[in-house]
Amino acid sequence: xxxxxxxxxxxxxxxxxxxxxxxxxxxxxxxxxxxxxxxxxxxxxxxxxxxxxxxxxxxxxxxxxxxxxxxxxxxxxxxxxxxxxxxxxxx
Numbered sequence: 001x002x003x004x005x006x007x008x009x010x011x012x013x014x015x016x017x018x019x020x021x022x023x024x025x026x027x028x029x030x031x032x033x034x035x036x037x038x039x040x041x042x043x044x045x046x047x048x049x050x051x052x053x054x055x056x057x058x059x060x061x062x063x064x065x066x067x068x069x070x071x072x073x074x075x076x077x078x079x080x081x082x083x084x085x086x087x088x089x090x091x
Contacts, residue, residue: 009068016064020057027053 033049
């Protein structure tokens with residue numbers, strides 16, 4: 001499937017990834033949900049809730065990126081001819 005790249009699409013994708021990263025970091029900074037999966041120091045660590053927040057943000061950003069960059073496929077029976085749309089399924 002061809003991917004469409006233009007300035008607006010790339011800007012939207014970059015914005016989505018920045019929002020996902022900032023949201024994940026904000027959630028990680030404010031919450032202490034779940035057990036500690038990685039100790040960073042004696043009073044800091046990465047909690048399971050932080051991992052889930054990062055994974056959720058990553059999945060959301062990936063889905064939006066795919067939706068923005070990959071065009072929707074048209075029905076194969078529909079052919080565009082100039083400004084008219086010819087539908088060959090009624091033959």
